[in-house]
Each structure stands twice: as structure tokens, then as C-alpha cells.
Amino acid sequence: xxxxxxxxxxDAAETLFARKGYKATSLRDLTMNAGxxxxxxxxxxxxxxxxLEAIFERRLQPLNESRLQKLxxxxxxxxxxxxxxxxxxILKVFIEPVLRARVSHKGEIFLLNLVGxxxxxxxATVQEILRRFMKPLSDCMIETLSKALPEIPRExxxxxxxxxxxxxxxxxxVYRNPALGKPKEVPDVDPETLLEYLVSFATKxxxxxxxxxSFKNAPSPGGRKGRRKVK
Amino acid sequence: xxxxxxxxxxDAAETLFARKGYKATSLRDLTMNAGxxxxxxxxxxxxxxxxLEAIFERRLQPLNESRLQKLxxxxxxxxxxxxxxxxxxILKVFIEPVLRARVSHKGEIFLLNLVGxxxxxxxATVQEILRRFMKPLSDCMIETLSKALPEIPRExxxxxxxxxxxxxxxxxxVYRNPALGKPKEVPDVDPETLLEYLVSFATKxxxxxxxxxSFKNAPSPGGRKGRRKVK
DNA sequence: GTCTATAGATTGATAGAC
DNA sequence: GTCTATCAATCTATAGAC
Numbered sequence: 001x002x003x004x005x006x007x008x009x010x011d012a013a014e015t016l017f018a019r020k021g022y023k024a025t026s027l028r029d030l031t032m033n034a035g036x037x038x039x040x041x042x043x044x045x046x047x048x049x050x051x052l053e054a055i056f057e058r059r060l061q062p063l064n065e066s067r068l069q070k071l072x073x074x075x076x077x078x079x080x081x082x083x084x085x086x087x088x089x090i091l092k093v094f095i096e097p098v099l100r101a102r103v104s105h106k107g108e109i110f111l112l113n114l115v116g117x118x119x120x121x122x123x124a125t126v127q128e129i130l131r132r133f134m135k136p137l138s139d140c141m142i143e144t145l146s147k148a149l150p151e152i153p154r155e156x157x158x159x160x161x162x163x164x165x166x167x168x169x170x171x172x173x174v175y176r177n178p179a180l181g182k183p184k185e186v187p188d189v190d191p192e193t194l195l196e197y198l199v200s201f202a203t204k205x206x207x208x209x210x211x212x213x214s215f216k217n218a219p220s221p222g223g224r225k226g227r228r229k230v231k
Numbered sequence: 232x233x234x235x236x237x238x239x240x241x242d243a244a245e246t247l248f249a250r251k252g253y254k255a256t257s258l259r260d261l262t263m264n265a266g267x268x269x270x271x272x273x274x275x276x277x278x279x280x281x282x283l284e285a286i287f288e289r290r291l292q293p294l295n296e297s298r299l300q301k302l303x304x305x306x307x308x309x310x311x312x313x314x315x316x317x318x319x320x321i322l323k324v325f326i327e328p329v330l331r332a333r334v335s336h337k338g339e340i341f342l343l344n345l346v347g348x349x350x351x352x353x354x355a356t357v358q359e360i361l362r363r364f365m366k367p368l369s370d371c372m373i374e375t376l377s378k379a380l381p382e383i384p385r386e387x388x389x390x391x392x393x394x395x396x397x398x399x400x401x402x403x404x405v406y407r408n409p410a411l412g413k414p415k416e417v418p419d420v421d422p423e424t425l426l427e428y429l430v431s432f433a434t435k436x437x438x439x440x441x442x443x444x445s446f447k448n449a450p451s452p453g454g455r456k457g458r459r460k461v462k
Numbered sequence: 463g464t465c466t467a468t469a470g471a472t473t474g475a476t477a478g479a480c
Numbered sequence: 481g482t483c484t485a486t487c488a489a490t491c492t493a494t495a496g497a498c
Binding site: 164168187189201 | 251252254348353354373385386387389390392393394395396397399400405416418420425427428429431432433436437438439441442
């Protein structure tokens with residue numbers, strides 16, 4: 001009679017999972033915060049694991065479907081103009097929705113903290129579920145980046161995507177995360193600025209031509225070129 | 232009478248902490264694998280937490296001291312030549328020793344998996360200890376990078392260092408990690424190649440001039456320049 | 463130093479009254 | 481659907497015999 005209970009559990013769960021992680025959040029913590037009975041989680045969701053799946057279904061699934069569609073639009077548009085898709089646009093589609101998404105029911109909690117936490121969670125349950133939800137988008141990212149950078153070997157692209165995933169995961173985890181306090185290594189900026197920082201960084205790194213097929217086994221020409229005399 | 236026990240605990244602990252994480256490794260698992268008694272961890276180390284500190288002291292501390300010294304040498308050498316230090320060299324000093332370090336007592340386990348795990352561990356205990364061990368090196372990295380890139384605002388450098396930390400952490404975590412199986416998103420390469428991949432990527436990203444002081448608020452000029460006609 | 467035994471706390475899940 | 485009470489399985493840490 002109270003379908004509200006289910007929502008309250010979901011809301012409290014994503015807040016606590018974002019703040020402390022999945023394993024470290026007990027069902028007692030969770031139900032206390034939600035103002036519901038301990039047994040109601042198992043009644044409504046079956047288990048703690050299926051509660052986590054429900055959260056991903058509510059928050060991550062629509063986000064990923066939207067990103068997947070935008071990726072396909074980029075590829076289509078580029079194909080019609082006879083061009084390869086632009087790396088910067090691809091990365092922006094992947095990164096932007098995550099940095100913008102907020103959990104609306106409470107101003108302070110960010111979906112990005114939740115997903116960021118999940119992304120670096122060591123718990124096998126979390127890894128398995130997240131991997132399942134990310135797989136289609138992940139596959140499409142690999143394919144689209146390969147199209148955008150035909151000179152770069154697939155192996156290199158795959159590793160560079162891992163680097164971007166790492167950078168994004170850490171960003172989501174440390175950005176305005178109340179659990180971390182205010183470490184001075186992480187200055188506060190608005191989301192738009194942060195997005196630009198990360199997209200610029202990732203684009204430059206991914207486009208690096210040092211491992212283009214024609215240059216294979218020739219390490220990056222960069223090296224010392226960045227040096228300048230001290231004034 | 233058996234100082235060997237202490238070593239066996241340390242060896243088994245770093246193997247298991249690397250494979251499953253700190254929290255997920257129970258003292259029962261650990262002492263079973265080490266072939267010692269359950270109570271001996273608390274006898275020799277006082278607590279599970281102090282065992283973790285002992286591992287960092289044995290593995291991470293000498294690594295960081297070596298990196299710190301090399302960083303200072305780079306700054307000194309560059310200063311004598313009237314130049315700024317090269318970003319690529321700074322990053323290489325930071326990244327290389329970690330990707331090369333192996334735990335010698337067993338061929339399959341890598342120190343990098345251990346530190347990589349710790350780096351992305353959500354457990355508050357792990358975070359606190361790791362932060363303490365990394366602080367001096369982290370501070371020196373910030374200062375040296377600021378010297379190398381005087382046109383880039385400190386805020387931007389700090390975030391870019393976070394991006395590099397994320398990329399390195401993820402690399403350490405996924406590289407040849409037996410617990411992950413063989414996901415085809417992570418192709419196997421030898422350590423030297425991986426080092427080149429990551430250093431090139433990070434150098435390009437960190438050197439990106441889009442947020443140099445003179446360009447402030449002017450987003451990266453990159454954009455569509457990377458596009459090419461499809462043949 | 464090593465061992466057994468167990469304290470003391472916390473966990474996810476469930477049975478059964480209402 | 482909600483609640484209380486509890487089970488069964490963990491865990492870290494320790495007391496005390498040898």
C-alpha cells in the first residue's frame with residue numbers, strides 16, 4: 001500500500017552508496033536513513049544486490065542510452081560529410097552527461113559520485129553489475145574511436161580509453177565529494193570548467209600521433225620540445 | 232624464534248591485498264595462505280591495519296624515496312641549464328618505477344596491482360594510510376610541474392595531475408590483474424610498451440596549452456582540427 | 463612464539479505474528 | 481506491507497594454556 005517505501009529506499013541507498021560505497025553500507029544504516037523497516041529491502045527488492053541493480057537501472061541506464069544514441073548520431077553525421085568523427089566530440093558525449101547529472105532529490109549528492117564510486121569499487125558484485133550496464137556503451141566507444149583515429153592501432157586506442165576511464169573515474173570520485181573533506185590537491189571549480197579541463201586533457205592524450213601505424217615502435221617525438229628558457 | 236613468520240605474513244598479505252583488496256581479505260584467509268596461526272598477525276603486527284602499514288613501509292616507501300630524489304635531480308639539472316624541467320621526464324620518473332616494480336617472491340604478482348588496488352580502495356583505513364605515504368611525493372610533483380609549466384594556472388595543473396593519477400591507478404589495477412580474467416578491452420603488452428603509452432598520453436594531456444594564462448577562458452583551440460577526409 | 467578457544471560485534475537474510 | 485525477533489555466518493581481536 002505504500003509504493004513510497006520503495007522510492008525512499010532507492011533514494012537513501014544511492015546517497016549512502018555514493019558516500020560510503022556498497023559493501024560498507026549496511027542494510028541497517030540504509031533502512032534507518034530511509035525511515036523504513038529493516039526487512040523491507042528484502043521484501044521489495046529481494047536482496048541487497050538487486051537493490052543496487054535497481055539503482056543502476058534508474059540512474060545509469062537512461063544516461064547510457066542517451067549517450068549511445070548521441071554517439072550514433074555523431075557517426076552518422078560524420079559519415080554523411082565524408083569525414084571521420086571528431087575525437088573531441090566523442091569524448092564530450094561520453095563525459096558531459098556524467099559531469100552534469102545531479103541527483104535531484106537532494107542538492108548535495110551527485111550521481112557522479114555514485115557512479116564514480118562504483119567505477120572504482122573493488123567489490124566483485126559491484127564490478128559485475130557495472131560492467132554489465134556499461135558494456136554496450138563501452139563497445140560503441142571503442143568502435144567510434146577506431147573510426148575517428150584510423151592511423152592508431154587498436155591496441156593503443158584500447159589502452160588510451162582505459163586511461164580516460166581512469167581519469168574520469170577519479171574525477172567523479174574526488175569532485176565535490178563531501179566524504180573527502182577539502183583536500184587542497186582538488187580545487188573546486190564549476191562543472192562546466194571541469195568538463196573543459198577533462199575533455200581537453202583526454203582529447204590531446206588520445207589524439208597523440210606517436211603510435212600511429214606509420215610510426216610504430218617510434219616513441220613519441222614530443223620529449224624535450226616543451227622546454228623553454230626561464231625568463 | 233621464528234622471525235620467518237613475519238615475512239610469510241607480509242608476503243601472503245601483499246598477495247591477497249593485491250588480489251582481493253584490504254577489507255575483503257580476512258585474517259583467516261591470510262593466515263591460512265601464509266601457513267601460520269590466526270593469532271600471529273596480532274602478535275607480530277598488533278592489528279590488521281598495522282600490517283598494511285608494514286607492507287607500505289616495505290614496498291611503497293623505498294619506491295617513493297627513490298622517485299622523490301630523482302625528481303629533485305631533474306629540477307637541479309634543469310635549473311643549472313637555465314631551463315624548466317621537461318614534463319615528459321617528470322611524468323616518467325613518477326610512473327616508470329611503479330610499472331617496473333615486481334614483487335620478487337612470486338613471478339605472477341605485481342606490486343603495481345597492490346598499489347593500484349590501494350589507490351582506488353574505498354576503505355577509509357586504506358585511504359588514510361596511502362595518503363600519508365604519498366603526501367611528500369605528491370607535493371613535490373605539484374611543485375615541479377608548476378615550474379615546468381609556468382603559463383598554466385595552478386588550478387589546471389592540479390586537476391590534470393588528478394587525471395594522471397586516475398589513469399595510472401586504473402592502469403595499475405587492470406594491467407595483468409589475474410582477478411579480472413582477460414577482458415578484451417585490456418590488451419596485454421609488455422611493461423616498457425605500456426609505460427610509453429601512458430607517459431605519451433599523460434604528457435600530451437598535461438602540456439595542453441588551452442588553459443595557459445594568456446588564453447584563460449578561451450577553450451582549447453583543438454576542436455575539429457583532428458578531422459580528416461575518409462579515403 | 464604458537465596454539466585453541468572464544469569473546470564481542472556486525473552482517474544479510476528470513477520466519478511468522480499482525 | 482510492515483513489524484519483531486532471530487538465525488547463521490561472518491569478522492577482528494584477545495585470553496590463557498602450552
